[in-house]
Amino acid sequence: MVVTQFLGIQSLPDVANKLFKKFALLSVVRYFLGNLSSTFFILYAVDRIGFELAGIVLSIQLLVQLILDYPSGSLGDYIGQKWVMAISFFISTIFFYLLSIATSFDMFVVLAIVGGIADAQSSGTLESWFDSNYQRSVNSEDSERKIYGFGLSRISTLTRIFMALAFIIGGYVATTYNRESVFLLQAILCIIFAILALLLMNDVYSEKIEEQRKSLTQYFSVFIGGIKFLIESKTSFFFLLGIALINVCFTIWWQLLLFPIYFGYSGSDSIASIFRTIIFFIGIPIGFYMAKVSIKIATEKVSTFYLLGIIFYNLSFITLLTLLPPEDSLNIAGLTITAIILTVANTGLLDIAGTLQGRTMVDLVPSENRNSVYSLIPSLVSILGIPLLPITGSLIKNWGLNVGIIVPFLVGLLGTLFMILSFYFRPKKTLN
16 A cells, blocks of 8 residues: 555556556666676776777677667567566676676677677566556546556655665775676576566467467567557657667766766765765655656656756766866765756756656657667667767777767767657647
């Protein structure tokens, strides 16, 4: 009952209520697992092979994901998302083990290939499973998807709590032992998550779905369906491309920029982890409030909030890094300003944008092609990110972090422009 009230899903049918709780559990466990080493992952790579080679390795990983992402998404629509998710995390076990012993560029290339395969399987899989089953399990109880949006906002708050715990635990293990020990811990936990996915990610009305999945012809129909959806209208084309460009913006941030900034103003893994934990705990009460705010905002405002968030996020960091360059030592002023930027941008503007995006996608994308489409977005991200990551890495090496930010900033602005165009072309009667 407490969880039901927290998620705001009391009025949903019982089957949708249980579905929401399963999704919440899988989400928090997944984010906890994925963030145990996220604070120092790129630092680990940079320490061993440098910024330029790290950018190349990340591009290789994106290339592998690009090749396999869309077929994997179609496979999820065909055989069921739980099987694809389980495969992903069994492969992730291999990834984290290899990461714990990687010391050379050649080893990191092998690591990138394995990581790309795992990412291709998992991208959009959990979300497409939830969205498709949610659409099947609700009738008129949530026609405007406001309960859906509120519940996702509350799940986002939950994930912040568990991510904060992951930062603390990962930082403690890395400081007490070493970074490699954290990677080995993740390898073990990936096996547990794979089993959890197999137990919980069952489809609503599964008999009907299994009947649709019997023939190989159906797989090829699903495979083509996702691409057809992308190009069949200006609305879907510009919306998906806009999402992809915005994701490229923040992929560059997460892969190359954010964690060197954390370390640059903290000077150690442990302080960086504590700092990230504080930021996430600050965001918890703000997240509670923003979940209520998002209900009152029309879906078509998604581009406005993305635009404001991207401008504030990137311009603020360019200014901070120019006026107060990080020196890989403790800098209270730098950490404080960084916390303010991240709280306002992420917990405020971008969280609302993400909620509005989810409300749009759940009805915009047909369920029979949902995993394909949700995997198509990371494919587009990979196509764009492969050349941009090495370019950004080179700019950082030669000119500094503040100059490197220009690349994701411009990409993010272009993404919001495309998203605005998608709503311009969208029939008015379909807007929430």
